[in-house]
Amino acid sequence: MSGRFANSMMRSPKPLVVLILPLVWILSAVTGAAEPGALPAVGALVRVEAPRLGAGWQVGMFSRLRVEPPCYRVVIYARDGSNRVTHTLGMQELERVQAHLVYNGRKKAAPSRVLAGGRVSEEWAEVSMDALRASVAQCPS
Numbered sequence: 001m002s003g004r005f006a007n008s009m010m011r012s013p014k015p016l017v018v019l020i021l022p023l024v025w026i027l028s029a030v031t032g033a034a035e036p037g038a039l040p041a042v043g044a045l046v047r048v049e050a051p052r053l054g055a056g057w058q059v060g061m062f063s064r065l066r067v068e069p070p071c072y073r074v075v076i077y078a079r080d081g082s083n084r085v086t087h088t089l090g091m092q093e094l095e096r097v098q099a100h101l102v103y104n105g106r107k108k109a110a111p112s113r114v115l116a117g118g119r120v121s122e123e124w125a126e127v128s129m130d131a132l133r134a135s136v137a138q139c140p141s
Contacts, residue, residue: 003010021099035108039072041105047124048074049096051090057098060089062105070141072132090139091132098124 040046040062047057053076060076074094076087101123 040099043102044102044105
């Protein structure tokens, strides 16, 4: 019996794929791995510089509209802890974007206290503005 099982494994890689794919998926979810230059995950904590909101960083969440092709926005929340949206920014309104390395939307979501202006560790990575703008080139403004 064991000889037939080994032979069937050699003929069809299906059992091996069934075992390996979940492992790859779990590892990428745990590590929060993303390709360099990739867009932030939907739900990622981001900070942005947007001229219409004044000088300095504004903390918000990376979001996607429910349209095809995908169109992305950054949602800025009130600083009073009410979870009220104060601004929704299109990619063309942003001068600079950084994504948080811990609250990246893959590994861990940002708690509402962070979105309401609470302290967050300084673990940010620059997001390519070229990649962001290219991703929404066909979106309505």
